[in-house]
Amino acid sequence: MSRPPLPEGPALLEVRHAVRRWVAAHGTGTGVAVALSGGADSLALTAAAVAEAGPAHALVVDHRLQEGSAAVAEQAAARALALGCASARVLTVSVDRDGGLEAAARRTRYEALGAARADRPVLLGHTLDDQAETVLLGLARGSGPRSLAGMRDFDAPWGRPLLTVRRGVTAKACEELELDPYRDPHNLSPEFTRVRLRSEALPLLEQILGGGVAQALARTADQLREDGEVLDAIAVRVLADAGSGGVDTADAVGGLDVAELVDIHPAVRRRALRLWLLGNGARDLTDRQLRAADDLIGRWRGQGGVAIGGGRPGARLVLSRRHGRLTLGLTAIGPDR
Numbered sequence: 354m355s356r357p358p359l360p361e362g363p364a365l366l367e368v369r370h371a372v373r374r375w376v377a378a379h380g381t382g383t384g385v386a387v388a389l390s391g392g393a394d395s396l397a398l399t400a401a402a403v404a405e406a407g408p409a410h411a412l413v414v415d416h417r418l419q420e421g422s423a424a425v426a427e428q429a430a431a432r433a434l435a436l437g438c439a440s441a442r443v444l445t446v447s448v449d450r451d452g453g454l455e456a457a458a459r460r461t462r463y464e465a466l467g468a469a470r471a472d473r474p475v476l477l478g479h480t481l482d483d484q485a486e487t488v489l490l491g492l493a494r495g496s497g498p499r500s501l502a503g504m505r506d507f508d509a510p511w512g513r514p515l516l517t518v519r520r521g522v523t524a525k526a527c528e529e530l531e532l533d534p535y536r537d538p539h540n541l542s543p544e545f546t547r548v549r550l551r552s553e554a555l556p557l558l559e560q561i562l563g564g565g566v567a568q569a570l571a572r573t574a575d576q577l578r579e580d581g582e583v584l585d586a587i588a589v590r591v592l593a594d595a596g597s598g599g600v601d602t603a604d605a606v607g608g609l610d611v612a613e614l615v616d617i618h619p620a621v622r623r624r625a626l627r628l629w630l631l632g633n634g635a636r637d638l639t640d641r642q643l644r645a646a647d648d649l650i651g652r653w654r655g656q657g658g659v660a661i662g663g664g665r666p667g668a669r670l671v672l673s674r675r676h677g678r679l680t681l682g683l684t685a686i687g688p689d690r
């Protein structure tokens with residue numbers, strides 16, 4: 354199918370350049386899936402992916418959370434085809450409204466995208482501004498170095514080619530493409546912390562400190578990420594020494610030898626625990642759970658265990674210490690709890 358060439362505006366060229374670099378570093382030659390929300394970032398990303406990473410297959414998730422969401426999703430898919438995508442699918446999902454809606458929507462979205470990607474990497478439209486906001490929010494909340502390290506440009510299967518591109522550039526690229534992107538009303542509502550960071554805090558910091566604050570925050574993330582990679586590599590060796598794996602049974606996985614962990618620096622030990630827990634079905638692991646898990650290694654003398662996010666309906670994952678080993682098992686949730 355022939356389509357008109359993309360306009361050669363400077364903003365779109367910058368976005369294309371970022372995607373080209375990403376493909377050179379991480380591309381598999383199989384084309385890509387693009388997670389398209391219809392907003393400026395992912396729309397510009399889609400156009401660039403068609404030109405630089407094709408064949409590109411657009412995936413649009415309709416969460417059915419707002420009236421008219423189906424029409425927004427259909428329009429995004431139609432735009433993807435007009436931009437030259439090889440295919441465009443709308444994935445309609447139902448989000449469990451219990452608990453935090455934003456987090457549940459995100460989790461459902463990633464599950465749907467992961468299931469539909471057909472072995473292709475999935476490109477997301479996160480920009481340098483998203484990275485800067487993540488770091489700033491993390492700093493203000495006292496997060497650990499892992500959160501401050503922000504997002505990676507490739508965390509298989511998720512690719513983020515635009516982490517070096519400012520949000521304003523994706524907006525301009527859409528202008529060059531003569532596309533009017535979808536504006537999520539949530540992204541304008543000042544009740545959301547991120548929106549205020551974006552529209553009030555970052556501009557104020559730039560005013561006080563001069564330009565380049567967003568780039569500086571993103572650089573901090575890069576440095577912490579590099580350090581984190583070294584710590585993770587050490588953590589993997591620690592896990593091997595502690596006998597990660599061990600004996601799997603129907604309702605308990607392997608075990609870690611507490612004696613091998615006790616003298617390890619807590620920063621490395623927590624990373625090791627985190628990798629092990631996530632590799633064995635834990636989900637949405639919080640810093641607090643991780644610290645409680647770590648306490649099982651050192652000071653812990655009593656009975657019981659630490660509830661870890663994950664498990665399955667009717668049963669939760671519990672980490673316990675028995676006979677000098679940490680084991681992770683499923684414990685049925687009683688009807689009265």
Ligand SMILES: Nc1ncnc2c1ncn2[C@@H]1O[C@H](COP(=O)(O)OP(=O)(O)OP(=O)(O)O)[C@@H](O)[C@H]1O
Nearest residue numbers: 388389390394395412413414415459476477478479
């Ligand atoms: N409904 C959707 N359908 C497909 N892809 C989406 C959808 N919403 C978001 N995305 C993808 O995720 C990227 C980031 O979007 P957004 O910042 O809204 O998501 P987020 O996952 O909430 O971000 P964060 O996790 O950093 O808070 C988008 O650029 C797009 O690639």
